[in-house]
Amino acid sequence: MADLQSYATLFLVFLVTALLVRTLFLKSQTKVRLPPSPMALPILGHLHLLGPLPHQAFHKLSKRYGPLISLRLGSVPCIVASSPQTAKEFLKTHELAFSSRPQNIAVGHLTYGTCGFAFAPYGPYWKFMKKLCVSELLGGRTIDQFEPVRREEMRSFVKLLLEKSKAQETGVNLSRELSNLTNNVVSRMAMSKRSSRTEGEADEVRVVVQAVANLVGTFNLGDYLGFFRKFDVQGFGKRIKDVHKRFDVIMERIIKEHEEERKKEKGGNGVKDFLDTLLDISEDDNAEIRLRREDIKGFIMDLFVAGTDTSSVTSQWALSELINNPIMCEKARKEIDSVVGKNRLVEESDIANLPYLQAIIKETFRLHPASPISLRQCTQDCKIKGYDIPANASVFINLWAIGRDPKYWDNSLEFRPERFMNDQNPTDVRGQYFHLLPFGSGRRGCPGATLALQVIHATVANMIQCFTWKVGHGEGNAKVDMKEGPGLTLPRAQPLVCVPVARLHPFPCIEI
Numbered sequence: 001m002a003d004l005q006s007y008a009t010l011f012l013v014f015l016v017t018a019l020l021v022r023t024l025f026l027k028s029q030t031k032v033r034l035p036p037s038p039m040a041l042p043i044l045g046h047l048h049l050l051g052p053l054p055h056q057a058f059h060k061l062s063k064r065y066g067p068l069i070s071l072r073l074g075s076v077p078c079i080v081a082s083s084p085q086t087a088k089e090f091l092k093t094h095e096l097a098f099s100s101r102p103q104n105i106a107v108g109h110l111t112y113g114t115c116g117f118a119f120a121p122y123g124p125y126w127k128f129m130k131k132l133c134v135s136e137l138l139g140g141r142t143i144d145q146f147e148p149v150r151r152e153e154m155r156s157f158v159k160l161l162l163e164k165s166k167a168q169e170t171g172v173n174l175s176r177e178l179s180n181l182t183n184n185v186v187s188r189m190a191m192s193k194r195s196s197r198t199e200g201e202a203d204e205v206r207v208v209v210q211a212v213a214n215l216v217g218t219f220n221l222g223d224y225l226g227f228f229r230k231f232d233v234q235g236f237g238k239r240i241k242d243v244h245k246r247f248d249v250i251m252e253r254i255i256k257e258h259e260e261e262r263k264k265e266k267g268g269n270g271v272k273d274f275l276d277t278l279l280d281i282s283e284d285d286n287a288e289i290r291l292r293r294e295d296i297k298g299f300i301m302d303l304f305v306a307g308t309d310t311s312s313v314t315s316q317w318a319l320s321e322l323i324n325n326p327i328m329c330e331k332a333r334k335e336i337d338s339v340v341g342k343n344r345l346v347e348e349s350d351i352a353n354l355p356y357l358q359a360i361i362k363e364t365f366r367l368h369p370a371s372p373i374s375l376r377q378c379t380q381d382c383k384i385k386g387y388d389i390p391a392n393a394s395v396f397i398n399l400w401a402i403g404r405d406p407k408y409w410d411n412s413l414e415f416r417p418e419r420f421m422n423d424q425n426p427t428d429v430r431g432q433y434f435h436l437l438p439f440g441s442g443r444r445g446c447p448g449a450t451l452a453l454q455v456i457h458a459t460v461a462n463m464i465q466c467f468t469w470k471v472g473h474g475e476g477n478a479k480v481d482m483k484e485g486p487g488l489t490l491p492r493a494q495p496l497v498c499v500p501v502a503r504l505h506p507f508p509c510i511e512i
């Protein structure tokens with residue numbers, strides 16, 4: 001009897017152990033296999049590894065852990081992709097699962113709780129606005145209609161530099177002047193306003209938009225750590241509310257002015273600015289989606305934040321590289337002189353005939369992509385390169401690192417536009433070639449690329465056609481410092497200050 005009991009006990013122990021082992025074995029088989037990851041700290045996860053320039057910190061980590069990394073930033077699971085192949089997996093192969101962006105506190109507040117367009121979840125509202133961007137606001141026909149506006153702005157920019165050159169000013173802050181130029185272009189296309197150099201409305205908008213970009217571009221710990229969110233430790237919440245209020249007051253004033261004008265000009269057939277088109281849709285009972293005032297204001301804010309500093313910063317990096325590489329600058333000038341001559345300024349319509357200029361801009365995008373990270377959200381569990389990517393993970397696609405990948409680019413850190421002069425290898429920058437993605441790729445890629453390319457080519461061409469440049473306050477053969485600073489749009493660490501020396505006499509089409 002005692003024997004039977006001990007046999008039964010033994011059998012039970014065996015059964016329980018077998019079941020336990022089986023459960024553990026199955027569990028280990030279904031375990032999530034995340035991409036490689038550095039050691040994490042409790043609570044912070046990997047937050048301590050990020051500095052003020054996240055794209056550089058991610059790049060450093062990818063050199064050690066590979067092109068697909070998993071991180072935990074506070075409580076948020078994140079994935080970093082740093083090679084053309086991994087980027088292609090997210091942006092093309094599994095595009096639908098990564099067509100939204102993660103929400104954050106700043107965007108939520110600043111866009112009237114709507115997420116605006118750039119952060120809208122992939123769904124009917126985003127699709128409606130995207131169609132509007134492609135077919136109307138940022139489409140080819142609208143961009144052509146506004147060409148005279150851009151030409152006028154370009155002329156006043158050249159005229160201003162010429163005045164400064166004649167007055168022999170000791171150094172022009174080109175970062176500021178280029179930011180004014182791109183702000184005026186977007187501001188006139190969006191709502192027919194321009195900076196008057198005094199206290200114009202476009203100036204007010206520029207200052208507020210700068211503050212918005214700083215808020216969106218700063219790493220807000222509240223997005224990753226509940227404690228910081230709850231107690232607003234960095235004072236973010238207060239700053240966001242303040243900036244939002246300032247923007248709202250300006251936008252309300254401009255919208256009211258537009259509404260007044262529209263009443264007076266019913267049926268007028270002048271060129272509509274973006275705000276007019278958006279107001280038309282908001283008043284249209286048959287529109288697929290009835291836009292609210294908040295949607296309109298959120299969308300205009302998106303255009304300014306996404307479309308002004310990006311183009312200005314790219315032009316600054318291009319000129320910086322050309323000043324540091326005078327032989328290339330001279331080659332570009334010769335090309336312009338032979339195609340355009342010296343009796344008129346370069347126009348947007350000349351760009352197609354200036355292949356070396358185009359190569360310079362591509363090379364600038366490769367080394368200095370103004371939006372260094374494409375930020376996406378995973379909306380359904382996915383497997384990429386054998387690793388599990390969990391739904392809700394934030395995905396950082398490091399466009400900056402991809403442009404410097406030595407596996408794809410010879411002497412990858414050297415500025416060498418000639419690499420794009422090979423007819424056999426006509427790389428485009430609009431998202432089809434995954435080793436060069438300054439505008440991202442796929443349905444969530446940048447809708448402003450055509451406008452940006454027109455503005456940047458024309459700006460850089462005019463700056464080198466009309467002037468030679470001396471660094472700083474004009475002393476010796478100093479080089480431009482190429483350090484990056486913190487911010488949303490890959491700004492220079494120091495403003496670009498140079499002396500313009502006029503090169504064309506008499507100056508074509510410009511009277512001062």
Ligand code: HEM
Nearest residue numbers: 118306307310311370371374439440441444445446448452
């Ligand atoms: C040098 C200039 C520019 C660069 C480098 C740039 C780059 C980018 C990048 C990388 C993205 C994210 C793409 C992705 O996730 O795949 C983006 C999105 C966006 N850009 Fe641009 N951009 C530039 C100029 C502009 C301009 C001029 C505008 C409009 C006036 C604009 C409007 C937008 C908008 C609205 C989005 C969000 C699109 C969406 O979420 O569907 N950008 N841009």
